Amino acid sequence: MFIKVCGLKTKEQIDKAIEYGYDAIGVVTYPKSKRYCDPKDAIELANYAKGRIKTFVVGMTAEDVKEAADFFDYTQIYEVIQVPNLALSSKEPPPKDLNYDYFFYDASIGSGVFEEFPDWVKEIACEIILSGGLNKDNICAVIRDLKPFGIDISSGVEKEGVKDIEMMREFITIARNCQ
Template sequence: MFVKVCGLTTEEQIDWAVELGYTAIGVVGTTKSKRYVEPARARELAAHARGRIRSFVVAFDRSEVDEVIDDFDVIQLYNWTDLPNLAYCSSVPPEPEQTCEYFFYDASAGSGVFAEFPDWLEKVPGQVVLAGGLTPDNVAEVVATRRPFGVDVSSSLETAPGIKSFDAMRRFVEAAT
């Protein structure tokens, strides 16, 4: 099971993700987020993750992360852009020509509000990752009933925006896998 923790802001949080067995980490590159990390800091976090865990930079548009695009393994965007290492996020099915490495279904658009997952997700080809409102308490049921390629989490593991809890991270990855 692919399990990504997003919105990381410190090297310690990356170390926790590695220690706990997460598949990937996400660093937010959009200024619209409370978890925004400036480009110089994003590069430092990507360098800390390199070779240890897969790294994603997350934004709405490519223009928000253009200067760090080469520092991360995957570019996760809410607005479609043709990239070979794209994780496309949407609440509607991708068009047939919108091929990507990962398809993240996130009806919450990064707000962390849970919504039921639509049945059309079963027909999306490739690696479908469910996001939006997942918590240590609901992820096991979502995984059991939906059987996605993976899951993504952020705000439910926080004590404050960008401040993750090691215990919550541990509980989530255990429940997801």
């Protein structure tokens, strides 16, 4: 299973994501996010992680990520627009005429609030990365019920709005061992 941790802001967090076995990291350049990372700092983090783990620059629109996108492996946005290496995030089914590398289902639109998954998600779960309100307490039920291609965690591994290294370790250990 593909597991991404999003909202990273430090090299130490990247090192721990790699050490713990995450498949990818996300760095947010959406200015209104509490996980916002200045594009200059985001580029530094992308260069630091390059070749060691898959990297996603994350924003609401292509405009949010434009300064840093070329330095990341993938561009994760909520805007339905064709960009290179697109990782589309949406609470709607993916458009059939859009080329994307990954599709993230996120009903919370980045707010981290968990919602039940609509039937269409269940029908294509093997192609989807689920996000939005996941945490150590609900992840096994989600994995068992939907059997998704992947999962994306952010607020579920934070204390007081900051990534917590121990919570990152605990989450991936639980997620990798769900049966």
